[in-house]
Amino acid sequence: MLLRKILVAIIITATLASCKKVIESEPTHQLDGTTRFETIEDFDFALTGAYALFRSGNYLGSGSNAFVNMPDMLSDNLNETSESLGNYQTMSTWTYAEDEPNIVATWQAAYRIISQANLLLKDIDNFSATDGPAVNRIKAQALAIRAMVHFDLLRYWVEEYDRNSTKPGVPYITTFDYEQKPSRGTVKETYDHIEADLQAARAYINSGLDKAINVTGKAYIDIQGVNAIMARVFLYSNQLDSAIKYSTFVINAIPLSTRTNFPNIWTDASTSEVVWSVSFNAGEGRIGDPVYFVPNNRSSYRPNPTLITMYDPVNDIRYSSYFQVRSNRLVVSKYLAKAAQVPRPDGITNFKAFRTGEMYLIRAEANARKGGANQVTALADLNTLRAARINGFVPGVETGTVLIDAIALERRKELICEGHRWFDLKRTTKTINRANCTVFCTLAPSNRAWTWPIPIGEINANPNILPQNPGY
Numbered sequence: 001m002l003l004r005k006i007l008v009a010i011i012i013t014a015t016l017a018s019c020k021k022v023i024e025s026e027p028t029h030q031l032d033g034t035t036r037f038e039t040i041e042d043f044d045f046a047l048t049g050a051y052a053l054f055r056s057g058n059y060l061g062s063g064s065n066a067f068v069n070m071p072d073m074l075s076d077n078l079n080e081t082s083e084s085l086g087n088y089q090t091m092s093t094w095t096y097a098e099d100e101p102n103i104v105a106t107w108q109a110a111y112r113i114i115s116q117a118n119l120l121l122k123d124i125d126n127f128s129a130t131d132g133p134a135v136n137r138i139k140a141q142a143l144a145i146r147a148m149v150h151f152d153l154l155r156y157w158v159e160e161y162d163r164n165s166t167k168p169g170v171p172y173i174t175t176f177d178y179e180q181k182p183s184r185g186t187v188k189e190t191y192d193h194i195e196a197d198l199q200a201a202r203a204y205i206n207s208g209l210d211k212a213i214n215v216t217g218k219a220y221i222d223i224q225g226v227n228a229i230m231a232r233v234f235l236y237s238n239q240l241d242s243a244i245k246y247s248t249f250v251i252n253a254i255p256l257s258t259r260t261n262f263p264n265i266w267t268d269a270s271t272s273e274v275v276w277s278v279s280f281n282a283g284e285g286r287i288g289d290p291v292y293f294v295p296n297n298r299s300s301y302r303p304n305p306t307l308i309t310m311y312d313p314v315n316d317i318r319y320s321s322y323f324q325v326r327s328n329r330l331v332v333s334k335y336l337a338k339a340a341q342v343p344r345p346d347g348i349t350n351f352k353a354f355r356t357g358e359m360y361l362i363r364a365e366a367n368a369r370k371g372g373a374n375q376v377t378a379l380a381d382l383n384t385l386r387a388a389r390i391n392g393f394v395p396g397v398e399t400g401t402v403l404i405d406a407i408a409l410e411r412r413k414e415l416i417c418e419g420h421r422w423f424d425l426k427r428t429t430k431t432i433n434r435a436n437c438t439v440f441c442t443l444a445p446s447n448r449a450w451t452w453p454i455p456i457g458e459i460n461a462n463p464n465i466l467p468q469n470p471g472y
Contacts, residue, residue, distance in 0.1 A: 040131040043124055043138050050116040050145055051219065054278045055285055058105035059113070060351050062289035064091075066106040067152055068351060069291045071422035073301055076434045077412065078291060078332075084300035088290055092301070093440040094449035098456035098472050106156070107455050110149050111173065117146040118176040140204035144221045146174075147197035148229050154190050155236070156452045159469065161427050163237040164188045168467055181462040184454075191237055198233070201226050218277040224250050225276040228354040235362045236427055243366040247359040250275060254356045256388045259317045266321050268350050269339035275354035286347035288335030291417060294347030299331040303416070306435035310413060315391040322416060334417050357414050360385045365407045375399055382407055385414070426450050448472065 037043055057063025064070060072078045073092045080092055090096050096103055120142040128135050153170040160167055169190030171182035205223045221229075227249040234243035257265060257272035264270035271277065280287060286294065291301045303323060308330065311319045324333035337345035360381045367378035382403070383395040398406045411424055425432060432443040443449060448471025458465055 037123065040127050040134045040138075043120060043127075044134075046116065046120050047138055047141060050113060050120065050142065051278070053109070053113045053116055054351075055280060056109040056112070057285055058102070058109035060278055060287055061280075061285035062287065064088075064102035064106045064109075065287065065290045066102075066109075066156070067419040068287045069301070069417050069419075070102075071419050072417050073290065075421040075425055076432050077304055077307055077416055077421045078301040079304050079434065079436060081299055081302050083298050085298075088300075094443055094447065095440075096449070096452070098453040098459070098468070100453075103452050104455040104457065107153075107458070110153050113149045114146055114173050115176060117142040117149075118173060121146075122176050136204040140201045140226070141221050143197045143201040143204065144226050144229060147194045147201065147233075150190065150197075151194050151229070151233055151236075154187070154194075155423050155426075157454065157469070158187050158190070159451050160187065161236045161238070162187065163191055163239060168469070171465065181464045183464045184467075191233075194233060195230075198226060198230050202230075217279070218271045218274045219279050221276055224253050225354060228275045228359060231359060231362045232354075235366060236423075238369075240366040240370050244363050247363040247366070250354075250356060250359045251363065256356050256360070256385065259388065259391060262317045262389070263321045264339070265352065265355075266334055266349065267337065267339040267342055273356040274352050275356065275359075276352075278351040278353055280348055280350055282346075282348060284348075286335065287349065287351050288332065288347055288417070292331045292333065292335075292347075294336060294345050297327055299326075299329060301332070303330060303332060304435055307412065307416070310409065312390055315393075316389055316413075317391070318389050318413060332417055352418065355418075357385060357388075358411075358418075358420075361407060361411050361414060365404070365411075368404045368407055375403060378407070379403060382410060385410060389414070 037046065054060050057065070059066060060068050069078075070088075070091065073080075073088055074094070078092075080089065088102065090100060091102055120138060124135050124139060124142075150170060150172055154161075157170050158165075158167060165187035167187050168184040169187045171184055172190055172193040173180070173182060174193070201221075202223065205226060227246045231243050231247035231250065234240070234246060254273055254275060257270070261270050261272045265272055265274060268277075288294070292299050308323070313319045322332065322334045323330050324336070325331075326333070335347060335349045336342065337347065338349055341348070364378045364381035364385075367374040367381070379396065379398060382398075383393075386396070387393045396406065408424065408428070412421060415421070424430075429445040431445060434441045448469070451469045453469050453472035454465060459468060
């Protein structure tokens with residue numbers, strides 16, 4: 001079974017120099033679940049290893065790139081170009097099957113991170129008496145990681161996001177046991193586990209402040225990171241009051257960036273409005289490669305022309321922060337380089353997993369969907385974000401469905417290539433209509449492609465994981 005292989009091969013990447021940078025090093029040892037950590041520092045090293053696994057090419061890195069650019073490549077935000085090598089064509093044309101390598105690799109990468117989180121939680125309570133605050137701090141982050149990654153799996157592998165859906169969910173793994181053959185459970189049960197882990201993480205963080213989690217950077221999930229994850233989960237599950245509550249916590253704690261500072265976020269010269277950022281350094285991969293491969297100036301996927309017309313290229317700071325004309329064509333330059341390397345860009349930047357901008361959009365959408373008097377608050381949040389990004393913005397006056405559509409458009413413009421568009425269309429049951437397109441231009445809400453297949457290798461080894469998703 002793929003999950004067993006993941007557990008047997010799980011690697012602890014031991015290395016931490018500061019909250020800003022994870023040192024490049026070879027793994028010092030492998031664990032099969034029988035080796036026990038001897039000090040609380042061992043758990044800290046293992047926690048760093050869990051964060052390092054997010055850099056996998058098949059999670060945030062330049063392999064399947066499942067939670068950075070892939071949701072835009074699958075959707076109407078990006079069009080494949082003649083420069084493409086075709087590595088992701090099966091994905092962006094929605095023709096994948098049970099043995100699609102990009103899908104298999106994403107499944108494996110996600111469960112590797114989950115396995116590392118479970119390894120952290122396995123025996124850490126043995127140190128509660130002597131290192132209680134540290135235990136709580138580490139447990140909080142491990143639980144938050146476990147919950148978020150299961151939620152990411154849910155986003156691709158379940159048919160619908162309704163909170164109480166009895167459709168098949170994803171296997172929620174809470175123990176480090178390579179003999180287990182888990183079932184999928186239901187979507188409701190998956191959400192039950194996600195929410196329980198996140199609530200526990202909040203409680204442990206509040207009682208585990210033996211040292212600041214983020215001293216000089218945003219490399220670790222702190223209390224606002226947990227709140228941001230919860231806000232996103234509650235928006236998807238249509239728990240609107242909770243989405244409003246937790247997004248508000250983040251908004252009150254971490255202000256939006258100024259227009260002057262906004263470009264600096266994308267060169268990692270600033271962590272303004274960044275809630276949690278996954279660190280990438282030289283030799284650890286480039287998160288923008290599938291779309292724009294900076295070293296060879298290859299633009300495999302370009303922004304859809306219709307989307308581009310929705311920006312004000314002069315007054316909207318996002319336009320110049322996200323796109324550049326290079327070799328006479330517009331490319332996605334959002335992940336061009338860190339500040340010191342901008343004159344000679346190398347494509348290496350950190351991934352901003354959660355930002356305050358998203359939190360404003362979550363709160364705006366939740367209030368707009370509640371309707372009535374809540375629309376006033378929704379419009380205020382939408383106008384606040386637009387004014388923060390667009391010089392001279394005149395406040396909008398949208399209401400009703402026009403307001404909801406305006407928020408959806410702003411999500412599209414604000415969050416391009418940050419891992420959202422495909423899921424936004426899926427959760428709102430929209431049809432994809434790609435502009436400037438000749439083949440594979442339309443995807444109806446009923447198409448099987450909206451739900452990825454369980455990898456065939458997993459099914460062959462673990463019949464408990466059936467049923468397969470419809471159409472595969």
